[in-house]
Amino acid sequence: RLAKESPRKIPIPPGHTAQSLEVALRDLAEILGQQWVKFNDVPLIDGDYHAVPLSHDSYHILDPDDLVPSAVCWPADTEDVVKTVKWANKWKVPIWPISVGRNLGYGGSAPRVRGSLVLDLGRRMDRILSVDTENAVCLIEPGVQYVTLYEHLQEIGVGNDLWVDVPDLPGGSVMGNALERGVGYTPYGDHWAHHIGLEVVTPTGEVIRTGMGSMEGSECWQLFPYGYGPHQDGIFSQSNYGIVTKMGMELLPNPGGVRVFMAAFPRREDLYQAIEIIRPLMIKKIIGNVPMFRLGLQDASLYKTRDDFELDERGIVKPDSLKKVIEELKTGEWVFYAVVYGPDEITQAKYEYVKKQLGQINGTKFYQREDVPPEHYLHNYAHYTTGIPTWRELDRMKWVPNASHMFFAPVSANSGQDAERQSNMCKKRMEEYGFNCLDTFFIGTRAMHHVISFMYNRKDAEERTRALACIRALIDDCAKLGIGEYRTHLALQDQVAKTYNWNDGAIMKFNEKIKDALDPNGILQPGRSGIWPKEYRGKGFEL
Ligand code: ADP
Numbered sequence: 001r002l003a004k005e006s007p008r009k010i011p012i013p014p015g016h017t018a019q020s021l022e023v024a025l026r027d028l029a030e031i032l033g034q035q036w037v038k039f040n041d042v043p044l045i046d047g048d049y050h051a052v053p054l055s056h057d058s059y060h061i062l063d064p065d066d067l068v069p070s071a072v073c074w075p076a077d078t079e080d081v082v083k084t085v086k087w088a089n090k091w092k093v094p095i096w097p098i099s100v101g102r103n104l105g106y107g108g109s110a111p112r113v114r115g116s117l118v119l120d121l122g123r124r125m126d127r128i129l130s131v132d133t134e135n136a137v138c139l140i141e142p143g144v145q146y147v148t149l150y151e152h153l154q155e156i157g158v159g160n161d162l163w164v165d166v167p168d169l170p171g172g173s174v175m176g177n178a179l180e181r182g183v184g185y186t187p188y189g190d191h192w193a194h195h196i197g198l199e200v201v202t203p204t205g206e207v208i209r210t211g212m213g214s215m216e217g218s219e220c221w222q223l224f225p226y227g228y229g230p231h232q233d234g235i236f237s238q239s240n241y242g243i244v245t246k247m248g249m250e251l252l253p254n255p256g257g258v259r260v261f262m263a264a265f266p267r268r269e270d271l272y273q274a275i276e277i278i279r280p281l282m283i284k285k286i287i288g289n290v291p292m293f294r295l296g297l298q299d300a301s302l303y304k305t306r307d308d309f310e311l312d313e314r315g316i317v318k319p320d321s322l323k324k325v326i327e328e329l330k331t332g333e334w335v336f337y338a339v340v341y342g343p344d345e346i347t348q349a350k351y352e353y354v355k356k357q358l359g360q361i362n363g364t365k366f367y368q369r370e371d372v373p374p375e376h377y378l379h380n381y382a383h384y385t386t387g388i389p390t391w392r393e394l395d396r397m398k399w400v401p402n403a404s405h406m407f408f409a410p411v412s413a414n415s416g417q418d419a420e421r422q423s424n425m426c427k428k429r430m431e432e433y434g435f436n437c438l439d440t441f442f443i444g445t446r447a448m449h450h451v452i453s454f455m456y457n458r459k460d461a462e463e464r465t466r467a468l469a470c471i472r473a474l475i476d477d478c479a480k481l482g483i484g485e486y487r488t489h490l491a492l493q494d495q496v497a498k499t500y501n502w503n504d505g506a507i508m509k510f511n512e513k514i515k516d517a518l519d520p521n522g523i524l525q526p527g528r529s530g531i532w533p534k535e536y537r538g539k540g541f542e543l
Contacts, residue, residue: 163387497530
């Protein structure tokens with residue numbers, strides 16, 4: 001199909017004309033097979049979680065036509081990825097790999113540079129290459145989703161013994177989420193920390209394996225992460241230095257029992273003391289998973305829409321109205337979901353200990369599964385923490401019409417002071433812009449991901465613009481206090497990268513040196529994480 005005959009003109013990447021791009025794409029179609037390369041000339045239909053489009057970011061925060069590829073291709077294996085990378089170097093077309101392409105709230109399947117070619121790895125490279133049941137590890141390709149890995153373990157009869165750490169929604173790629181350093185709910189909730197060994201195609205088309213995989217004949221690729229000499233894995237996470245085609249992942253052995261509980265706190269000010277109490281419980285591993293400390297309003301958004309509340313003139317939920325809903329749902333101003341693992345004798349003792357500690361906060365109420373009705377989120381939480389996929393988080397998508405998510409996700413120390421400071425600051429700023437601040441703290445051993453959910457109506461251009469302006473203001477507010485984000489939407493990656501500015505931005509200078517050395521033609525994901533190849537720097541590509 002010729003671009004000029006298309007219903008929608010395909011975007012052209014920098015340095016190309018419609019004609020030169022078409023010649024290049026026809027060449028790629030010769031290499032990969034005609035059916036595996038498709039022009040992005042389709043209407044931009046947002047779809048939904050189960051039908052995420054490859055044409056654009058379905059939760060667009062900019063104009064839907066801003067971050068769009070010129071075409072999509074579907075490599076079958078590592079060799080096809082190498083051929084595509086070599087093609088990109090020959091024709092100087094920017095390319096953008098995705099594993100599944102959901103990446104909701106962070107840019108979806110969209111590339112950063114308009115007119116890039118998207119490599120949808122997941123469609124044909126979706127094999128679970130091995131499961132080592134004795135050592136509890138597997139080797140996977142990009143298209144393996146949490147739900148498919150879970151089902152595979154059930155099918156081969158080890159699902160009860162080996163668990164997958166599932167994140168909020170299980171349709172994402174296990175590899176994509178680990179590369180983005182996403183989090184889940186079990187002791188293996190830090191996904192990147194539990195990957196083990198990579199196969200990577202470099203931006204000039206070489207194939208490398210990291211760790212023990214770099215040795216011919218080694219059987220420890222998925223057992224020992226480091227190998228010999230420098231450890232390269234880190235440079236392939238949140239970067240534009242390589243396309244990962246295989247990844248080892250650790251599976252969580254069933255710990256032999258589980259006790260899931262929720263604690264509800266009656267006052268907003270309880271945040272401070274609660275986090276101070278939780279801090280030693282985390283660092284001493286008394287609580288062994290990645291527990292969650294969530295604002296009552298965020299919890300309520302699973303059951304209610306914004307219009308179920310009384311709102312002020314800015315659209316902010318009135319405190320009295322929230323109180324009523326909290327009573328109705330039997331939650332709190334803040335709710336803490338956690339789990340202790342092990343045989344009954346152990347979990348009973350640990351639970352009693354945790355209860356005693358948190359019980360020091362006046363009015364705290366504790367709930368276990370038997371205390372709550374069947375529709376209560378605690379039952380879903382029990383699934384997350386035992387590696388069972390659930391789609392419950394989709395319920396939140398009814399909060400406003402055409403609801404889209406965007407996340408503001410700063411890192412906080414596990415300290416009452418930091419948590420309170422960040423939460424209050426974000427609430428104030430978001431309310432000023434007319435957004436309810438919906439906080440969740442995912443608590444790690446020493447630090448928390450403070451994930452704030454922006455829910456906006458993507459069909460309302462004014463609301464989108466306001467959401468973007470608000471999140472930009474938040475990034476600046478936080479940077480002034482030395483608070484940085486762990487991950488951000490495509491449209492904000494330049495701004496966030498600039499906040500990591502110690503020693504005159506030494507880290508970005510280092511990142512750019514690596515980029516120039518590995519990717520001399522600047523073809524791989526220009527702009528990802530704010531890292532631009534030399535041809536693009538200072539030419540107005542930054543947002
Ligand atoms: P999800 O798991 O949510 O579907 P994606 O597959 O969209 O996530 O991946 C998220 C982002 O991670 C992509 O936009 C891309 O920048 C990067 N990414 C995903 N898979 C790979 C890969 N195999 N190699 C390199 N980068 C990748």
